[in-house]
Amino acid sequence: MPRPRQFFRKWRLPGLRAQGVGTNAPSWGIVALFILPAFLLYTVFMIWPLAQSFYFSLFEFKGLARGSFVGLHNFRELFTRYPLNEQLPRAFLHNVYFFIGTMLVQNTLGLLFAKLLYKPRFGKRFFQTVYTMPYLISALVVGYLWSLMLNPLFGPVNRVLKAIGLGAWARPWLGDPATALPAIILANAWQWVGFPMLLFSAGLANIGEDLREAARIDGATRWRLFWHIELPLLLPVIGIVTVLTFIGNFNVFGIVWAMGGVNGEPAGATDVLGLVFYRTAFRGGVDAFGLASALAVLMFIFIFGVSMIMVNLFRRWEENLR
């Protein structure tokens, strides 16, 4: 739901200030009429609740009613109360796997496809369109679609494996704790691979053709051209893709719900932070809202903090290369 893919954009704007645009602003009344509707809607339903999460995390809740101030009690509870104290670290680890797996599979494939498709070639538009198409489908629908595909009895995946003589590989993919999370990561990559592909394509198209020509004249092979020229110049885009993947993967929810259920079956092998947060808030005990607010604060700080660190690391790395 949050659209994190715009995360980096802030720094890539032509400039926040209007450039060369008239500064003779209309009267305050008119400015307010234009700005206020968006400002109120955005502030009341997004910013204010987000800010309140921090405040609420310090209170004890009884159902919907806010009780007394309890300091960091809710935060302590998250790490000491059973079963949260076991579910939380496990779910966190699964999100980390999710991120690593997605970087390795989805974004590497995206880069490969971008490299093959950024130049005008026969069928370029067709392939780009097809690869991007699943992005449109709801994460929940993708999850249900792949849970049918991977069904142990009637699922086409196992049938195809048997048909091509790989019957030994056929297994209940989503029923086996060892393969359930990787299967979900792959289904998610299937949905999203078009996104890094488009970003990398745009990045590759920006690299001047003369630079490639110069490298070729100097006798660079395709591989050296890619490794020593294109990849370093893609670093800003790699940074964007990495940070957006991180944010997206730590917010993953619908696809895991569809393929592993609200408890991340089998036996919690696919449980992720998004599901734990949902369960804590809406399937928890009487003091659920306080606990969930505390968890929201921790997740917020972690996701935001790590994104910022990544942004800075990539920026420094970029500067070092210049």
Add this chain to the structure above:
Amino acid sequence: MSASKATRRRKKIDFVSLGTQLLLWGYAAVVLGPLLLVVNNALRPSREIFKNPLGLATSPSFDSFVKAWEKANFNTYFLNSLIITVAAVLLATAVSALAGYMLGRYQFRGSAFLSAYFLAGLMLPFRLAIVPLFLLLDDLGLVDSRLGLILVYAATGIPFSIFILSSFFRQLPQELSEAARIDGASEFTLFGRIMLPLVRPALATVVVFQFVPLWNDFFFPLVLLRSTDKWTLPVGMTRFFGEFQTDWSTLFAGLIITTLPLIIIFLLATKQIIAGLTAGIGK
């Protein structure tokens, strides 16, 4: 000598491009295969699917679509999704066009802060605000209400819309507004009659780009809507998958009904979608 080297080189290139073709078509099959399978299996009865999961629908029938639409309440879910998504997109686009115009065209005290304030929304994980949001909507009597969900959705669409629209408004030539002002046009006339029609491509991007995630969103209706007659497609889908577990044909039809509007949008607006996905990078 050099000739043989040249042929060797050509052969190698042919090999590479053959591999490339194989890879590109292979992955296209990985994407299209499951989608075609869904369509194929929605057109034949479940018992045939169980007998032969990979068989073709020899005598296609739309029975399962009718069943999903009528018996599985997809008619209700679809209408709810449509009302909520369209209302939210229109509301967010309208208020964002107004604010984006002001922020894109003028500098005034606080304008830089306001731009940053709206832009910050692009990187905030709003789902984490669900507890206070739930309590707020509860106070307003907007839990289990379509209006409540519309307001929340409209709010989430504002940062991206303002980001895109203000940068488009900024690029319009200054002479336009000067000429209009000399003719005595008010700020609202200038905005509505002259500027707004000129940013139509940006409006299309903004509309398409809000529509897709809102249509697909599962989290907010899951939490905020209680009564099944208000449910949107994604929430309805969870119940549907429990109830029709053994009726795969209907399940596949349900998946198609949910996705069809997006496919239509994609075909009509591929350009806007790609522009939105790569906004801020390159050309």
